[in-house]
Amino acid sequence: MRKEKINSSHVLIETAKSTLKIESESVADLIERVDENFSAMIDFIARIKGKVITTGIGKSGIIARKISSTLASTGTPSFFMHPAEALHGDLGMIGKDDAIIVVSNSGNTKEILSLLPSIKLIGAGIIGICGNKDSSLFELSDYFFDVSVKKEACPFNLAPTASTTAQLAIGDAIAVALLKKRNFLEEDFARLHPGGAIGKKFLKVEDLMHSGKEMPLVRENSLLNEAIIEMNSKRLGLTGVINDKGLLRGIIVDGDLRRALLSASENILNKPVSGIMTKNPKVIVKNSLAVTALKKMEDLKITSLFVVESEDSLKPAGVIHIHDILRSGA
Numbered sequence: 063m064r065k066e067k068i069n070s071s072h073v074l075i076e077t078a079k080s081t082l083k084i085e086s087e088s089v090a091d092l093i094e095r096v097d098e099n100f101s102a103m104i105d106f107i108a109r110i111k112g113k114v115i116t117t118g119i120g121k122s123g124i125i126a127r128k129i130s131s132t133l134a135s136t137g138t139p140s141f142f143m144h145p146a147e148a149l150h151g152d153l154g155m156i157g158k159d160d161a162i163i164v165v166s167n168s169g170n171t172k173e174i175l176s177l178l179p180s181i182k183l184i185g186a187g188i189i190g191i192c193g194n195k196d197s198s199l200f201e202l203s204d205y206f207f208d209v210s211v212k213k214e215a216c217p218f219n220l221a222p223t224a225s226t227t228a229q230l231a232i233g234d235a236i237a238v239a240l241l242k243k244r245n246f247l248e249e250d251f252a253r254l255h256p257g258g259a260i261g262k263k264f265l266k267v268e269d270l271m272h273s274g275k276e277m278p279l280v281r282e283n284s285l286l287n288e289a290i291i292e293m294n295s296k297r298l299g300l301t302g303v304i305n306d307k308g309l310l311r312g313i314i315v316d317g318d319l320r321r322a323l324l325s326a327s328e329n330i331l332n333k334p335v336s337g338i339m340t341k342n343p344k345v346i347v348k349n350s351l352a353v354t355a356l357k358k359m360e361d362l363k364i365t366s367l368f369v370v371e372s373e374d375s376l377k378p379a380g381v382i383h384i385h386d387i388l389r390s391g392a
């Protein structure tokens with residue numbers, strides 16, 4: 063039978079719309095199934111001392127990988143285990159304190175069913191995400207969520223389409239419910255995504271500041287020429303001025319030096335820095351967000367801030383420059 067080539071734009075558009083309609087209805091049908099059983103399943107996962115291990119074969123395996131990735135990035139330690147590899151030794155990665163999420167459409171796949179008795183023997187909990195309540199997976203699961211669909215979006219009702227979308231959606235629902243259960247915050251999400259834009263958004267001042275030997279400091283009784291040497295060696299365009307207790311009393315920036323030298327009627331290089339320093343300098347606490355420091359510099363039209371240990375302390379912890387923040391991508 064010769065295949066007919068379809069070029070009609072109308073046919074293609076209607077096919078795509080039909081696919082989206084079928085899949086959206088399949089996800090909508092899940093809403094009524096989210097009940098006390100779902101809540102009990104979330105409570106169980108939250109209580110386990112081990113990890114959540116997902117598994118599945120074929121398209122369901124791909125969905126299981128994604129569920130595991132979403133769980134891990136939202137505060138629930140998780141990894142994916144391939145059923146075939148599990149049957150050849152990877153079962154050793156499972157402990158009695160773990161939970162296994164088994165994703166399957168039929169619930170009777172040979173590779174999956176071969177795993178379940180061993181998982182039962184280990185003592186780990188089994189959660190079935192499956193489209194068939196008349197399956198062996200249903201019988202062997204401690205918790206089960208029905209993700210059956212009325213039909214696939216595939217015109218032959220064969221290719222996993224609506225069924226895998228339903229699996230994926232309930233996986234996301236589990237992850238987000240656990241996120242709420244654990245009171246997982248935006249800052250926690252950033253901590254697990256240090257290389258992304260979210261992580262950069264939550265960089266702290268202390269992550270970027272110059273501290274220790276990199277921090278330019280002179281004492282109140284230091285001479286101006288000593289301050290110049292300190293500023294030149296640290297190359298941050300400023301130096302802090304501290305008292306005998308090590309508390310920040312003022313700062314000197316390049317502009318202060320220029321103004322002092324231009325207005326002096328005598329050599330002031332051997333005069334104390336206390337005579338030209340800016341008293342009560344603007345500071346920021348070290349655990350502040352880098353973006354907060356950037357906003358403060360922009361508002362004050364300055365390029366650096368001294369960093370202090372806490373709100374009620376003037377003990378210097380470091381210096382942060384606007385270039386440090388911009389380079390970080392925050």
